[in-house]
Amino acid sequence: MEGRHIPxxxxxxxxxxxxxxxxxxxxxTNVVATAxxxxxxxxxxxxxxxxxxxxxxxxxxxFNVYLIRASGALRRVAQTYPTNQHDLLHxxxxxxxxxxxxxxxxxxxxxxxxxxxVGAAAL
Numbered sequence: 374m375e376g377r378h379i380p381x382x383x384x385x386x387x388x389x390x391x392x393x394x395x396x397x398x399x400x401x402t403n404v405v406a407t408a409x410x411x412x413x414x415x416x417x418x419x420x421x422x423x424x425x426x427x428x429x430x431x432x433x434x435x436f437n438v439y440l441i442r443a444s445g446a447l448r449r450v451a452q453t454y455p456t457n458q459h460d461l462l463h464x465x466x467x468x469x470x471x472x473x474x475x476x477x478x479x480x481x482x483x484x485x486x487x488x489x490x491v492g493a494a495a496l
């Protein structure tokens with residue numbers, strides 16, 4: 374697979390580089406914000422509560438790492454000539470995992486909200 378190359382125009386490369394740059398900015402910003410949330414959430418927390426807070430608050434770090442890695446692969450696509458198909462596929466796979474985890478997190482959040490609303494209505 375290393376030998377396969379895809380020809381892109383210079384305009385295509387600029388668009389890919391721009392998307393990679395913004396993906397990197399979003400990923401790094403989210404990791405820093407999440408780290409600050411974890412530190413704030415742990416302030417005063419002890420034992421099992423601290424572990425639960427870290428598990429919940431630190432989850433975005435996991436999927437933002439996929440975004441950062443995908444952005445790096447797409448940046449390599451934009452910077453190399455001829456473009457390596459391996460880097461392009463790696464970038465798309467990383468984006469797929471990132472968006473899949475985002476959707477799962479949204480579904481879980483909505484489920485928890487509905488569960489809480491049903492529980493509150495029952496009281």
